[in-house]
Amino acid sequence: QVHLVESGGGLAQPGGSLRLSCAASGFTFSSYAMSWARQAPGKGLEWVSGIYSDGTNPYYADSVKGRFTISRDNAKNTVYLQMNSLKPEDTAVYYCAAKYGSDWSGSYDYWGQGTQVTVSS
DSSP, X not given: OOEEEEEXXXXXXXXXXEEEEEEEESSOGGGEEEEEEEEOTTSOEEEEXXXXXXXXXXXXXXXXTTTEEEEEETTTTEEEEEEOSOOGGGOEEEEEXXXXXXXXXXXXXXXXXXXXXXXXX
């Protein structure tokens, strides 16, 4: 059974940092590209960042470029999102997603349940 379990969300002050983790099980993690997406209250899903199955070619949305860093550890079946210089507009539920194949572009096969990130003073 496939599981993607996000953790690390919470409350952060503007300018602060959080590190999200997504632990995967039930599939061959190293064969899947991984991404993070988010949904703010009253808004649609926004793709935030993606990474190839081998850990190369990270992608970032313009809204997070230079502040967020995606990485993965295929030995631990985990993908991370380091979020620095957080802004109130980063407040959202963050989801990780897995797509079979090396490239992060295209339709995703599995989604996690999400973790809430709130940026507020």
